[in-house]
Amino acid sequence: MSNSSSDNKLIHEQIQYLEFLSSDLERAKRFYSASFDWTFTDYGPTYTAFNGKYVDGGFTVGTPINGSILVVLYSADLVSTRTKVIQAGGSIVKDIFSFPGGKRFQFKDPDGYELAVWAAE
Template identity: 70%
Template sequence: MTANKLKHEQVQYLEFLTKDIERAKEFYHKSFGWKFVGYGPDYTAFGGDYVDGGFTTGEPVKGSVLVVLYFDDLEATKAKVIAAGGKIVKDVFSFPGGQRFHFQDPDGYELAVWATV
């Protein structure tokens, strides 16, 4: 991920749940030519020109994708989400390349927000 691709307050990353990361990698590589970077046995990432994404292990829910937004200031954004009525469902945590948190919007949709460290 290059810094010039990051756009404040824009969808930047999609995260899919999969029962089998290797199967997902094979399917998306064969279907669309996606290339992957592994981050341990439970996570793999792919890159694109406009939106990046990844696959993590878990029980998929039909049609479920985690939308991940990029923000310049994680704590300020967290405060805005809470003030707007969002509920933090996974507090700020670190991962390779940054930090993020997850929240539910008033309709119950879960999204994530990340920032570089």
């Protein structure tokens, strides 16, 4: 998720990345490129990442439904943030795992909303 143009967006424990579901990645890329000048990087046939001026994100193949956006926060200390989430009453849905560009975990807040936190490797 990290690249040199997004490093100025890496503010500890702030929303930095959004993941959307899309039934047509090419259509989503055309729309968001034309609407907001987002640029895209494909990571295989089922995922494309976007880069915007103030936020980054991605689209994964799936059927869009209300509530399907995954909010991703950035952390300078993933383990510490994970501990704080658990102590505050969050539950870990996907424990820390690696992906191209870093590591992350996903959790549910007390209302059941799922969010993720990532850190560069």
